[in-house]
Amino acid sequence: MVVIGIDPHKSSHTAVAVDETGRKLAQHTVPATPDGLLRLRTWAAAWHRRKWAVEDGRGIAGRLVRTLIGHGATVIWVPPKLMARTRASARTRGKSDPIDALAIARAVLREPDLPTAHLDQAALDLRLLSDRRDYLITRRTAAINQLRWHLHDLDPALDPGTSSLTGPRRLSTLTTALTGLPASVRRDLALDLTAEITTLGEQITRLEQQLTQQITTHAPSLLAIVGISVVTAAKIIGETAGITRFRSAAAYAMHAGTAPIPVWSSNRTQYRLNRGGNRQLNTCLHRIAITQLAHHPPARDYRARWTAEHPHASTKAALRALKRHLTNTIYRALLTDHHRLHPAT
Template structure:
């Protein structure tokens, strides 16, 4: 088998071919259009039909390449960037370049047998794009509100709306009426920021309604988990990007950073918090854990047992988060089976 490591960039991709022992067979730099990818595939066929493509896991740069290769029936694995660093440091060559990085990607794919395989984007990517866009709009609205507060303070120090009062329409209407008679550049900018906040709020709510509909159809089991709302479920679906690519619940826990790391080398077995993994997924699980810690009887009873066993509140929440990872994993598997059955029925009809 020949492995082709790909170092992807915006304007070009560098491919390095290695044999099953990691020896370099050739290299090629190509463009990023579909025609360039076809020529790259033609170049790769000179080493036979038993080949594997290893692409560094930076999907904004490599999505078109992966899509074209998958359409041609090729096998692709995604290599996390942290694996490349070890390959570069252990190589006999020094420095950093596109061919060196591509060679490191290929050798990392040879060394690691269970790398995630690439697949065509589905509905989960649409959810991720919508959620990321909503997050950007919320951050933009927060920046606008912060600037507005400074302008209001300059106009009248008594104009100090409480927190979260610059989002509802009635408070924005009240401020607009108070600023209607004010003159000067500061007042004009404040009125502009008020309208900007109003527009962003409407767009955010429209996105939330769209996300609610999509998540209700794609993840009914996930939505049934106590403490998991539509936005949190959409974040989990988008960041997971297909639960089928994880071979077990333990692999999923390691991916989302809830699996503890072993840190012992003697008779006493110890573990510590893992700061690796997908931090967006980890934050989503943490939000569910905090919500259940306040309102869910089973979670509260579990936290109490952990504390009675000697855990601190932080350690108990961390343990609950690990259990929730397994719950989410099973819910995602259930939703995936439901979607597959629904798709099979539609095709049969």
């Protein structure tokens, strides 16, 4: 079996083929164009038993991976951190596209249980919508912060303080108040920011409506879990990118960064925080855990039982245990929704 590691970029893709022992066989660089992808597949045809390993780069490798999978190839996503560790442990010093591609291929040999990629248009659409919503919210927050400074200078009474500046009614009232002030550059900038915040709010609302329509039919079991909203469910599905990629709940926990890491060398069993995995998924799990501890008695009961069984553990360790437990619950819910939509699989 030959593993072909690819270091993807916007303008080019560099591929390195290695054998089962990790020995480099060949390398090839092609432009990131349809013709370049065809040349890459033609070059790889020299090895009949092969699989592809691609660094998991959001937005850069998507077209490449879709093309490979569309032609029946087996593609494995390699997390950037895993690739970096493999490169650091190699005898070859430095960093280049061929060195990175070689590290990507060898990472697959060192970690044979990495999940494979597959085409999941629904998950891709949800991730695109979720990412767009996050971007618009970031822009709106920045605009609100600028607006508050202008309001403080124009008239501190116009600033609602701790109240939100996202509601259409409040923004309309603020626009009327600003219009009544004497003309100035600062007033005009404040009016522009108010209009921008209003427009961004309308776009965010439309995106949330789209997410609601898709999630309601796509993931009812996931939505039934306490603490998971439409936005959180969309983020989970988009970042999971197909629950069938994972052979077990433990593999999914490793992907989400909730699998505990052992850190002991004596008789006392001890684990530490896992800083690896998908941080977007990990953030979702953290929010769900905090919400359940506040509003879901079974979550509090689980934490109490775990704390009683581990009297020397910290409060943060108990929270990490709850997140690991929630990962199993979410894994089962995603599988249930998948089998409901695809009963033949």
